[in-house]
Amino acid sequence: MTRLYDLIIRNGDVIDGTGAPRRTADVAIADGAIAAIGDLGAARADAEVDAAGLIVAPGFIDTHTHDDWMVFESPGMLPKVTQGVTTIIAGNCGISLFPLVTDSIPPAPLDIMRGGYRFDSVRAYREAFAASPAAVNVAVLVGQSTLRARHVPQLGLAASDAEIEQVRQDVEAALREGAIGVSTGTFYPPSAAAPEDEIVRMCEPMRRLGGVLVAHIRDESDKIAESIDETARIGKALGVSTVISHHKLVGKQNHGRSRATLAQVREHAQTMPLCLDCYPYAASSTMLRPERVTQCDRILITWSATHPEAAGRYLEDLAQEWGRSRHEVAQALVPGGAVYFIMDEADVRDILAYPDTMIGSDGIPSDETPHPRLWGTFPRVLGLYSRDLGLFPLERAVHKMTGLAAQRFGLERRGELRAGHVADITVFDPATIQDRATFDDPQQPSVGVRHVFVAGQATLRDGAPLDARPGRFVGSTLVNARSAQ
Structure with a gap:
């Protein structure tokens, strides 16, 4: 009898997370876990995703x-x-x-x-x-x-x-x-x-x-x-x-x-x-520390409690506008945060x-x-x-x-595509995947990620975010204590 899965991701180039070479295979998901990987041409599922030309990864x-x-x-x-x-x-x-x-x-x-x-x-x-x-x-x-x-x-x-x-x-x-x-x-x-x-x-x-x-x-x-x-x-x-x-x-x-x-x-x-x-x-980013001003030429302010209008401005430009030293301006902006081109x-x-x-x-x-x-x-x-x-x-x-x-x-049953592991899966286009966020326009979504699944539930489909909230609290096998349930 042909097995019925919840989802099959078909024809993708599987990169399994171990560092091994990619291979073309189907990935089947059932009950939030990876059920099978291979040629699943005869298998049936409630839903299918065609991943031809795409990478299927953990x-x-x-x-x-x-x-x-x-x-x-x-x-x-x-x-x-x-x-x-x-x-x-x-x-x-x-x-x-x-x-x-x-x-x-x-x-x-x-x-x-x-x-x-x-x-x-x-x-x-x-x-x-x-x-x-x-x-x-x-x-x-x-x-x-x-x-x-x-x-x-x-x-x-x-x-x-x-x-x-x-x-x-x-x-x-x-x-x-x-x-x-x-x-x-x-x-x-x-x-x-x-x-x-x-x-x-x-x-x-x-x-x-x-x-x-x-x-x-x-x-x-x-x-x-x-x-x-x-x-x-x-x-x-x-x-x-x-x-x-x-x-x-x-x-x-x-x-x-x-x-x-x-x-x-x-x-x-x-x-x-x-x-x-x-x-x-x-470039790094952390709390605004005036003593760091001498360590780099450019500093971008990410937030300031005393001067909220400074967010997104460069310290050098503010110093020139205010007619004060970079160190004096940094002190005036504390508490705050900054990007350091360092x-x-x-x-x-x-x-x-x-x-x-x-x-x-x-x-x-x-x-x-x-x-x-x-x-x-x-x-x-x-x-x-x-x-x-x-x-x-x-x-x-x-x-x-x-x-x-x-x-x-020590994240058990995660990080690799193999039968029995949790079905946390990302499908992306290797030819187009790229970041779009910049220092001057930092909240731009990346492109090229096509589908994302958490325990088999889609959180991103065809590049569009969904309303699913399947996240779980994850422990570690490296901790020997019995975690509270």
Whole structure:
């Protein structure tokens, strides 16, 4: 008897997420999972999609996001769905929406979460998402800066023994309630005073419960080598898989150092599970810090509390109009956010090409004029860097944003197209896929992604977003705790 499936995607070029060469095959979906892959000419289904000439790939995993609140505020998740993203990892750079409840504006950069801090635990966040899901799956990290803001009154000082114990208890609770790990943000003021030993002690539950340590390292400029070593020591002390966030070299004096830093990472990776993520742009985006003005020639303001009209303007133009120095104008715009044209394109390509580099957008949805990476990261890798520049084959590009990410974060039954895996699938046109967002017009959807499915439900069909909200809260096999159900 001929089997009836829910959906068959026919005649596509399957890139399965492992890095293996593409092959023409049909993909059948039943009950939210991949049921079969191969020549399914005789099979029948309730619906079919003709993918001739298109790539059928696992749904893309955005390994570095700040979408913790966006999944509630904009559950359609258009910046991600239109790129082919089916799963996001939130809570990066030491910033998570939990476990913190406050009506006050928290210290920067925690203030990028404009929805407010209202979740006292991972459990509360998880339950809220289950009650009101988005168009993407969500996995979460608990943030070191959020934990310090909750328990350390004097953020400019190292935490006391009692404060460390309070944070340690929160870390344990977060892992037991479904967090996949801890993110640190020692580059930022709320965590800059935390010494290495404090971080190890705060994260002690990871020695027993596992998880992933994801680090926005202390310095991406002159002391980047020391910061990479520090992160590796912390990861080794905890015995966990470790990720260096958005690896880059900041400041002209550091341009060209990527080969040395990548060799350093490669050496550490011989003795521990260590990898990277990055975004495909030579400009960063974060809180507005006046001390950074001297490190780059161009700065684009993304938002300002004191001068909202400055959003989308370049600091250099404002300085000329105001008749003041760039540093004085930056000080006048704080608190705010900015895009810094502070990196070198050759370094970006070296880091992208490193075999253990995953793809993370690092977009900030709350910015009035966001970095274009929020809308364009994944098609930019596939279109510009893989197809146009030939930096790596398309199979390897897909692996970076699917199988590699699922493996490094322990996302079970995701990241590869194989029977039994969750049917998170992206179908795109390899000839036309391309980012359209620019620094001056950053909220333009990419082109070339044709269909997106989350657990077999379409979130994008023929390039048009749908109203489906099939996203699920996702845990990690790297966490040994029994997550709360």
